[in-house]
Amino acid sequence: MRLTTEYFALQPEEQNFPNQEKLYDGNLYHYAVFSDNVLACAVVVKSTISNAMDPEKIVFHVVTDSLNHPAMSMWFLLNPPGEATIQIQSVEKFEWLAAKYNSTLKKQNSHDSRYTSALNHLRFYLPDVFPQLDKIVLLDHDVVVQRDLSRLWSIDMKGKVNGAVETCQEGEPSFHRMDMFINFSDPMVAERFDAKTCTWAFGMNLFDLHEWRRQNLTAVYHKYLQMGLENPLWKAGSLPLGWVTFYKRTVALDRRWHVLGLGYESGVGRSEIERAAVIQYDGVMKPWLEIGISKYKGYWSKHLNYDHPLLQQCNIHE
Numbered sequence: 001m002r003l004t005t006e007y008f009a010l011q012p013e014e015q016n017f018p019n020q021e022k023l024y025d026g027n028l029y030h031y032a033v034f035s036d037n038v039l040a041c042a043v044v045v046k047s048t049i050s051n052a053m054d055p056e057k058i059v060f061h062v063v064t065d066s067l068n069h070p071a072m073s074m075w076f077l078l079n080p081p082g083e084a085t086i087q088i089q090s091v092e093k094f095e096w097l098a099a100k101y102n103s104t105l106k107k108q109n110s111h112d113s114r115y116t117s118a119l120n121h122l123r124f125y126l127p128d129v130f131p132q133l134d135k136i137v138l139l140d141h142d143v144v145v146q147r148d149l150s151r152l153w154s155i156d157m158k159g160k161v162n163g164a165v166e167t168c169q170e171g172e173p174s175f176h177r178m179d180m181f182i183n184f185s186d187p188m189v190a191e192r193f194d195a196k197t198c199t200w201a202f203g204m205n206l207f208d209l210h211e212w213r214r215q216n217l218t219a220v221y222h223k224y225l226q227m228g229l230e231n232p233l234w235k236a237g238s239l240p241l242g243w244v245t246f247y248k249r250t251v252a253l254d255r256r257w258h259v260l261g262l263g264y265e266s267g268v269g270r271s272e273i274e275r276a277a278v279i280q281y282d283g284v285m286k287p288w289l290e291i292g293i294s295k296y297k298g299y300w301s302k303h304l305n306y307d308h309p310l311l312q313q314c315n316i317h318e
Contacts, residue, residue: 002310003038003071006078015073019085022059024132029054029150032061032126034091034119035141036068038075039288039316043303045076048145049084050303056083057150061130063122066092078310091118096128100222120238123202124221124245127209134210139278140203142263142286144300147277152206152257160251161217162242163206165258168198173266174282181240183233193247200250202242203280204258221245262287262296273299 007015022028031048035041041062049055060081064072069090076086091097101121122129123138130136137152139145155163167174176199178184184195212218224244227233234240259276261268263283273279279299285291287300305311306318 001071002314003074003078007070007074010074010077015077017076017086017088018080020087022085023061023087024130025059026132026134028057028059028085029153030059030061030130030133030136032063032130032136032138033141034063034122034138036065036119037141037288038068038072039304040141040286041072042075042079043300044139044141044143044145045081045084045086047303048139048149049081051145051148052084053148053150055081058084060084060086061089061136062086063089063091063119063129065119066090079308091122094122094125094129097122097125100125100128100218121241123205123238124241125218126207127213127218130209134208136207136209138202138205138207140280140282142281143203143278144281144303145278146274146299149277155206155251155253157206157208157211157251159211160249161208161212161215162200162246162250163253164200164202164250165204165255165260166198166252167201167260173261173264173268174201178243181235182243186231186233188227189233193244197243197247198252199243200252201258201260201280201282202239203260203282204278206253215249217245217249262293262299265293 073088179195258278263281
């Protein structure tokens with residue numbers, strides 16, 4: 001509320017961010033974060049930039065909701081991302097989204113927040129959100145970046161659309177099988193998908209938007225979204241929909257790019273965490289909550305300045 005009040009006290013020209021001419025420069029490294037959590041976004045942006053070899057080549061695209069847009073904007077106006085460029089948008093500004101996504105939900109009268117959260121499902125509209133870009137890295141708001149990520153842009157995608165770390169190794173904390181989330185007793189599912197196909201994670205994904213457009217994958221997502229609302233084909237949420245939308249269109253990244261399991265008692269080891277380029281607090285024990293796991297919190301909290309006047313005044317402590 002303090003941030004929102006301060007934002008509306010600014011003159012219109014003071015609400016603008018610098019370097020906006022860089023927003024769609026294809027020679028730069030573009031990252032997207034979709035979130036309504038100011039502190040989580042602050043850590044994602046700061047950790048990425050502080051580990052970057054060329055921070056001036058980084059462009060962050062933050063999309064939030066209209067309620068949090070003023071506060072998110074004010075935070076980054078007060079705490080600019082160094083030499084990097086930042087853009088803050090409200091999901092409500094994407095008028096085409098209501099026409100495409102909400103109409104599907106209204107037909108089904110769905111009230112499940114895992115479906116109805118526009119920010120959660122915006123990941124399936126990346127080519128529409130960023131029509132001028134051909135490649136982007138999508139980071140979830142519960143990650144911390146620990147290495148320079150620029151090498152991601154030189155990975156050979158082999159004609160695939162999604163670059164992700166696999167999660168099909170038995171015994172690993174992040175282990176998932178397709179049939180844990182997808183109903184293979186349905187003949188249509190059994191016919192189209194192989195239950196033994198390796199699963200992968202959302203959280204840090206490299207997307208080839210040019211190839212996505214060419215293969216028209218947002219239409220594929222829409223088809224499966226519709227089918228899943230009509231029949232119980234898979235569990236609610238974006239992950240199983242991701243697996244079916246990007247089925248056979250995902251290239252496996254080296255496991256050191258992205259380590260999961262810091263948001264639950266996963267037993268992920270210190271050496272594995274410290275070797276990782278990106279770590280993720282997937283699960284309910286987020287590092288900004290009191291229930292966050294204390295041995296993992298430090299990797300997150302070191303990117304937040306708890307002496308910041310706003311954090312002090314709002315009684316936010318480490």
